Amino acid sequence: MPRPTGAPAALAARDWGMLVAVALMWGSSYYFILLGLEAFPPATVAWLRLLLGVAVLLCVPAARAPLRRRRDLGPTAVLGLTWMAVPFLLFALAQQEIASALAGMVNGAAPLFTAAIATVWLRQRPDRALVVGLVVGFVGVVLLGLPNVDGRASGLGLLMVLLATFLYGVSFNLTGVLQARNGALSVILRAEIVAMLVLTPFGAPGLVGARPGVAVVLAMLALGALGTGLAFVLFTSLVGRVGAPRASITTYLVPVVSLVLGAGLAGERVALLSLAGVALVLVGAWLASGRRRSPA
Template sequence: MTAPAAPEPVALTGRDWGMLVAVALMWASSYLFIKIGLEDFPPATIAWLRIALGALALTLVPAARAPLRHREDWRLTAILGVVWMAVPFVLFTLAQQHIASALAGMINGAAPLFTAAVAAVWWRRSPDRRLLIGLAVGFVGVVALGVPNVDGSASLTGILMVLAATLLYAIAFNISGHLQARNGALAVIWRAQLVALVVVAPFGVPGLLDSTPTVGGWAAMIALGALGTGLAFVMFVTLVGRIGASRASITNYLIPVVALALGAGLVGERVAPLSMLGIVLALAGAYVANSRRRT
């Protein structure tokens, strides 16, 4: 597969920063919605429902149903649905049967580093020094955030599953920017979700038929699908098209910060001093990686 020309990133505007924070908030909240949903649905069913409800939300938007402007992009869009949604959602679900969610989130914090590495190979262009410094500082912050919440019972199988899912995210981030630039974010994401919906259906639909969900469980799934797998994905792909995959993936450094704040604010979880240092480093890394002169 021949790599197209790399998108040229620009300096972030206030609107871009707002979208980064909004995506982080929606994806961080997803952990809470999944926890609520697990009381009513099997894990694979939650993965399928979030895709189904996200696709349903986008179906209501006319721009999502617009045809792809380039028919040859259908193949890449199908690949995007598999590597960004179908396989990672299942891998994360299986992994968290073996490792703590804090450890899974910490490993997923490597997504920006993986994204920059994939971009360097894909586009045959090395990232600039400021971006690399920001990515490194941010990743140290994510590790500091997660270490106080990790126990010693993690299995190698679970760790490898999360690493595989994170690498697939990095590949998807680099694919999505080119597709969005050529066809529009809504049209690409909706079709990718439809592909993922079909792929995950054999694992998710049987559990749905055997479940007796409550109103709270359905409310959590609707929020998870419409926000975390609908609006957040569209915002993220739009950012990738504007500022490049490596910088947009900095969202993964903001997610644990938001998750920690939600945990402390909503359920009174204690925040360790090392986690406070991690918050500072994660935010500093995100700022350094995204601060550059407008091109």
């Protein structure tokens, strides 16, 4: 059973910068996906973002370096399935059955899954401040998305989002172990290649007959280079610095970014309850970011 390489530390200024940068890139991804869906089916959008993310990472020499431990090739391939290929496809399918806001609320449970899995798998018992922060943040995510739920939900759609969120919790813990042994860039590149190959039969056919405009092309480039390239590298590095449970609080900030972009770019109405949710999300993130120091 894998064990952590060291106790996770509280977030420093650099860690907060990485966390906010990832939240901005992943939060804006929803807007870019919305633009991409104007020209491509969901599976093609998921496949194209991986294709472009891989292309960006291949330009970085450190990413092309081989894994330091060949035995980690298998777990890295599993990471590509659990973090990218399967969840990307599950969310695309689920959002045909349930509202996007409801999907985002369920996805807000990712930090809770991450902390629970870290406790069982890596035997990292979270401190009280982390648990309180995660719970407060999740309540904030629910309040943030609740005004946008239209009441129509498929049980199968909810199950698919819940499974994808659980896989995120597994992946957030697995990536820390692999990154510590091999480096973030090498791990992410190989995981994305596996995910891209798995989704190719589902995504490539969607290119036939597609006529994307300039806005769609730019959106897909940003989604691939930033949301699927740089963001994954920064998040993996953050997991190695502060541990998976604390790094996963970036998931709580993603809906906040989406809400701001939706109001600013798409002209969506922001409910008072959503603003209360934003406040709770920020409080939860602050609580979860601290840690009682113990002697080495």
